[in-house]
Amino acid sequence: MKTKFISLAVFFLLSVLVSCSSDDDAAPNPNVTFKAVLNGASESTPNASTATGASTLTYNTTTKIFTITVTHNVAAPTNGHIHKGAIGVSGSPVFPFAAFASPITYTSIALDASQEADLNSELYYVNIHSAAFPGGEIRGQLIKQ
Template sequence: MKTISKLFPLLALIALFTACQDHDLGGNIITQNDLPLSTFQEPGQINSPATGNAIVSYDKSTRVLTYIVSFSNLTSAPTMGHIHGSAPRGTNAPVLFPFTGIPNATSGTVNGTATLTAAQETDLLNGLFYFNFHTAAYPAGEIRGQIEFYNLSFNVSKKGIPLSGDQEVPAKPGSGTGSGDVSYNKNTKRLSYYVTYSNLSGNPTMGHIHGNAARGANAPVLFPFSGLPASTSGAVNGSVVLTAAQEADLMNGLYYFNFHTATNPGGEIRGQIEL
């Protein structure tokens, strides 16, 4: 009976998250499913197959953040795990809320709650908190996942933006593909992105956000990527703060992701950011 009773809180959380499906419930409870944790979200190069996934719910009336976070294929059992803040993608921040009950295994799940201050609520909703699992091999963090709510009134978001060679001008043949998730906060004017790529003809020599140009036209570099993996498949993430004029161009679909290689120095795969 004790084992079954311990499952009730977790089962209740799963039922809540399943019912919510990334909605704002009555203006008080907001949820987000399928938040990825990956090595690529850690600043610096991490040589590990580890991945993870999280679902979160935040009650604005009580300021309670509830979470379920899974991890798999770590290089060893996690030594620690936390929610960190406040920092956008690509930068680090101190520990705010330690996890409890972390499994002593390379794959597992943790769940819990944290009560926030008003200032912490603002940072959370602005996408400045993240999950982080630490291991002996990577004491600063092996996998990380930024906590971003996509369905807030001041956020404009798009998941699964395709990158391909046929979007290049001129089009580039090849097997390279990619996918991008973006979230733009109209209050802070911060554009956050997580972009994966695969099967490039060689390691990317550069990667950028370009603008301003619609589909079928090229534009200069605006924001270079940092921390590009030295591999033909990988991911990058980061954030940039826009001006009012840049915000208008972004919202008009005039920005695009672009990965360059030695074979295709002008760009091998491209993805138009259309929100």
Template sequence: MHTRNLLAALVLAGAVVASPAVAHAAKLAATLTGAEQTGGGDTDGSGAFAAEIDPDSGDLCYTLTVKNIAPATMAHIHKGAAGSDGDVVVTLNVTGTDGDECSAVQHELAKEIVANPAGYYVNVHNADFPKGAIRGQLVKTAD
């Protein structure tokens, strides 16, 4: 009986030691300006995006704030390098400074964004600038 309990304890201990560490969420940010928007944006506008994204679960929690632009009609993360336009990969909401929003993204997309944040950008659209009022490339920030 003691041998069986000892064996079970050793097996469980081995499973705990052998299990992989859980990945931590990556922290991302973007500073949005009208000057960064391809084709011209709102030169008076600005914004800030701060996020944590877990590449394993696909959880994305973020805040998105804007200043000096007409009310936002849409906001997105697009795949695209600085100076080029790209496809929408995540739809966002402008949260303001009072809270954050969380959503799920596809695991593979989350991994791609974490591996190459500079290949993605955030932009905010409004009625005055339907193609985008402000924009900023994603960057990884310190953990």
């Protein structure tokens, strides 16, 4: 009887220990980061601008929304946006910035499946325009980190 009681107690304690194992695994991070280095040499028609810039885009794969911050030293920017286009290829603006002075911060609406595929395929670039370079003074391709 004593052996049965001890065996039952050991079984109970082992059951409690096994059920107490950590199931608090952290959820996977839904954020994906893309970065770009902006300069005149990266324009589809390279230019001699000495301006530079950098951008960091954080895309949330759950909400399908991204936030981007762009810093640059373009003296008098006249426009700025994210274009669709591969490296070295001009493309149409897709996400227009409301203001162009540095730093620029922009938050998208939820991307559709096509836009998400383009982002993940690195088919977007940041472009800052000026009067001196109306086609784009500095450009940088958004590359997944």
